[in-house]
Amino acid sequence: MNIFEALRQSHEKQRDLAEKLLKTSGDTPDRRNLFDLLKNELFAHAVGEDRYLYIPLMMTDSGLNITRHALAEHHKMDELLEQLTETEFSNPGWLAIAKKLSETVHHHLKEEEHGFFQQAGKILSADQKMSLAQQYLAEYEKYKQKEKDSLVE
Ligand SMILES: [Fe+2]
Ligand SMILES: [Fe+2]
DSSP states (O other), rough: OOHHHHHHHHHHHHHHHHHHHHHHOOOOHHHHHHHHHHHHHHHHHHHHHIIIHHHHHHHHHTTTTHHHHHHHHHHEEEEEHHHHHSOOOOOTTTHHHHHHHHHHHHHHHHHHIIIIIIHHHHHHHHHHHHHHHHHHHHHHHHHHHHGGGOOOO
């Protein structure tokens, strides 16, 4: 498996969880559970992707712009996740923020799959694509077990 195939596996989960989350209403176990799953999926994916795709790319001149763009979008998703964490699940505005998060996630994944990954594919060597996949997967699995809020700010 190369790094792009490994990353896409989580993308599918993110899309699925985001769609399901938008179908929930009010302060229900369903909403709480799906939100926790999506938050954790986005967190574990972003840590691994930042460290094992974007940081190596950032070290190259041709990868600098896509890296900055992608990291800004990761940051935007983080902010929306934080807003959702701080808003009461029963608040009528909660779903509007969740919708914004879902749109941001969908837009970002599309941009990665149809733009950034193609560009990155030209920059990284075949060996790098394979070894980065292993490193990404190990990091992803590790952070799937952790809570984002447990990281020291
Ligand atoms: Fe991604
Ligand atoms: Fe990403």
